[in-house]
Amino acid sequence: MGLTRLASRACVKCSSEHPRGTRCLEQGPGMCNSLARKLKNLGVGQSEQVNEFVQLVKRKRRIRHGEDIVKIGRPERVLTVLLRGVACRYKTMENGRRQIFTVQYPGDFCDYHRHFLPQRDVAVAALTDCVIGVILRDEVEEIAARHPQISLALWRNTMLEVSIFRERLLSVVHRPALERIASLLCEHIVRLEAIGIDDDIIPLTQIALADATGLSAVHVNRTIQDLREVGALSKRSHGLQVVSRDELLRIAKFDARYLDMRQMSSD
Amino acid sequence: MGLTRLASRACVKCSSEHPRGTRCLEQGPGMCNSLARKLKNLGVGQSEQVNEFVQLVKRKRRIRHGEDIVKIGRPERVLTVLLRGVACRYKTMENGRRQIFTVQYPGDFCDYHRHFLPQRDVAVAALTDCVIGVILRDEVEEIAARHPQISLALWRNTMLEVSIFRERLLSVVHRPALERIASLLCEHIVRLEAIGIDDDIIPLTQIALADATGLSAVHVNRTIQDLREVGALSKRSHGLQVVSRDELLRIAKFDARYLDMRQMSSD
DNA sequence: CGCATCATTGAAGCCCTTCAAGACTTGTGG
DNA sequence: CCACAAGTCTTGAAGGGCTTCAATGATGCG
Numbered sequence: 053m054g055l056t057r058l059a060s061r062a063c064v065k066c067s068s069e070h071p072r073g074t075r076c077l078e079q080g081p082g083m084c085n086s087l088a089r090k091l092k093n094l095g096v097g098q099s100e101q102v103n104e105f106v107q108l109v110k111r112k113r114r115i116r117h118g119e120d121i122v123k124i125g126r127p128e129r130v131l132t133v134l135l136r137g138v139a140c141r142y143k144t145m146e147n148g149r150r151q152i153f154t155v156q157y158p159g160d161f162c163d164y165h166r167h168f169l170p171q172r173d174v175a176v177a178a179l180t181d182c183v184i185g186v187i188l189r190d191e192v193e194e195i196a197a198r199h200p201q202i203s204l205a206l207w208r209n210t211m212l213e214v215s216i217f218r219e220r221l222l223s224v225v226h227r228p229a230l231e232r233i234a235s236l237l238c239e240h241i242v243r244l245e246a247i248g249i250d251d252d253i254i255p256l257t258q259i260a261l262a263d264a265t266g267l268s269a270v271h272v273n274r275t276i277q278d279l280r281e282v283g284a285l286s287k288r289s290h291g292l293q294v295v296s297r298d299e300l301l302r303i304a305k306f307d308a309r310y311l312d313m314r315q316m317s318s319d
Numbered sequence: 320m321g322l323t324r325l326a327s328r329a330c331v332k333c334s335s336e337h338p339r340g341t342r343c344l345e346q347g348p349g350m351c352n353s354l355a356r357k358l359k360n361l362g363v364g365q366s367e368q369v370n371e372f373v374q375l376v377k378r379k380r381r382i383r384h385g386e387d388i389v390k391i392g393r394p395e396r397v398l399t400v401l402l403r404g405v406a407c408r409y410k411t412m413e414n415g416r417r418q419i420f421t422v423q424y425p426g427d428f429c430d431y432h433r434h435f436l437p438q439r440d441v442a443v444a445a446l447t448d449c450v451i452g453v454i455l456r457d458e459v460e461e462i463a464a465r466h467p468q469i470s471l472a473l474w475r476n477t478m479l480e481v482s483i484f485r486e487r488l489l490s491v492v493h494r495p496a497l498e499r500i501a502s503l504l505c506e507h508i509v510r511l512e513a514i515g516i517d518d519d520i521i522p523l524t525q526i527a528l529a530d531a532t533g534l535s536a537v538h539v540n541r542t543i544q545d546l547r548e549v550g551a552l553s554k555r556s557h558g559l560q561v562v563s564r565d566e567l568l569r570i571a572k573f574d575a576r577y578l579d580m581r582q583m584s585s586d
Numbered sequence: 587c588g589c590a591t592c593a594t595t596g597a598a599g600c601c602c603t604t605c606a607a608g609a610c611t612t613g614t615g616g
Numbered sequence: 617c618c619a620c621a622a623g624t625c626t627t628g629a630a631g632g633g634c635t636t637c638a639a640t641g642a643t644g645c646g
Contacts, residue, residue: 153485153488200464210481214484305413
């Protein structure tokens with residue numbers, strides 16, 4: 053998954069920091085695979101349109117674990133795409149607590165939520181070392197105007213987000229901690245699979261899990277231990293390793309339909 | 320506000336039920352004012368486009384308080400607009416509890432959430448007697464394809480929804496009951512004002528408020544009494560009457576920016 | 587005037603939070 | 617390579633906000 057942190061240092065060629073032994077960002081072809089897959093999932097059928105969109109990614113940047121990809125404040129006129137790593141959209145409350153709204157994986161748009169709305173209090177942070185691609189917003193608008201399918205795909209993406217939010221709201225209000233955490237883990241298993249990552253490690257810390265589920269870190273810890281006890285997660289500390297996917301699905305009463313884009317506009 | 324329930328009976332002319340003394344639906348011109356205003360708020364600048372959209376509303380229907388406007392199950396190929404009354408998008412859980420996702424006022428789209436996504440478990444109910452307008456989905460798609468501004472407006476509408484959901488999530492997770500209920504009341508005051516309803520009555524029952532905030536009806540009741548105690552709401556039972564709007568805003572620490580569409584795409 | 591819905595009140599209890607302290611892991615610098 | 621620092625995980629105990637249950641009062645509509 054490439055989620056482990058590696059020593060980084062400034063590269064002579066591309067003048068940006070990246071892990072030793074990896075190529076410069078500029079030279080990395082295929083880095084936008086995840087973006088292409090995302091667009092296809094959103095219903096952009098023609099490869100030419102997908103490619104045209106991918107070509108818009110001209111600038112790439114590495115972000116170190118823990119740093120902000122998108123800061124609060126005045127929005128820039130760019131659209132940021134996560135190409136590698138894990139990030140989260142979050143807001144820090146007055147009392148210092150953090151709410152994670154969504155966790156983002158390669159292919160996800162980081163800051164399109166600010167495309168029209170004045171939500172300047174929401175930031176995006178890198179949960180692991182990340183690589184992002186930057187697209188000028190004007191170019192997005194231009195290509196969307198030319199290709200209705202791309203415009204539609206962006207709308208679909210927003211709808212999917214509504215869907216995920218709705219599920220999160222249900223979870224927070226109606227489900228007790230065990231079911232709630234199991235639900236979130238299930239969502240992540242499915243989403244990781246959807247982008248071709250078939251690992252049994254969920255790349256989240258217990259603290260991130262707490263901020264995402266609205267539980268305290270202490271209670272998340274105790275609940276994780278319950279999930280280990282029943283054999284859903286591995287007993288090893290530090291890290292979330294799924295042992296029994298079925299057990300998790302059962303506990304969460306998980307129904308993945310709210311994530312399913314294939315059924316879109318097929319009624 | 321016309322939210323009070325009136326005696327209704329089948330009308331000879333239009334063969335649909337509607338309150339005594341009101342005109343037949345077919346004859347009501349101006350009934351789509353709220354829809355027109357909504358479209359303008361969403362950024363459709365040209366009146367011709369607004370009118371063209373409004374013309375698509377050919378069929379109208381009255382829904383009695385308590386009945387479903389949109390039922391769960393197979394979606395129909397229509398887009399429903401609320402023209403009069405108050406409705407809510409909701410889901411009934413396995414345990415019988417109800418979660419209200421959004422409350423809808425005149426001008427709001429009822430079921431566009433099913434436009435692409437397979438969310439067949441979410442229904443829309445009339446919280447008061449309502450009048451809805453029905454538009455064929457094909458015609459929506461057709462007009463959206465012709466006018467990018469309308470397509471954009473629909474996308475904006477979805478974004479606004481994300482914004483409201485995000486705020487609701489924050490509320491449910493981080494705010495105690497008093498602040499949470501005050502927040503919701505503030506949101507509704509602002510939204511009602513935005514569509515020209517400048518009343519001090521919030522058209523929700525305590526039970527609806529409970530389902531929308533994720534609190535028990537009992538606790539909502541006790542909290543409402545606290546709000547009456549501090550002079551934010553009137554002391555009369557049955558009904559929510561705002562006495563001190565400022566006090567409510569203060570308690571809720573309310574910041575209406577998340578509802579503000581005027582700032583959209585103005586950065 | 588009676589029924590249905592909504593509002594109110596009291597009591598018991600639980601899920602989760604907060605506080606606080608210690609154990610473990612990871613990465614960094616000497 | 618080791619030691620220290622920082623972050624994460626773990627554990628215990630005390631307490632509080634909210635839920636549930638259950639019963640009664642109020643309101644409005646037919």
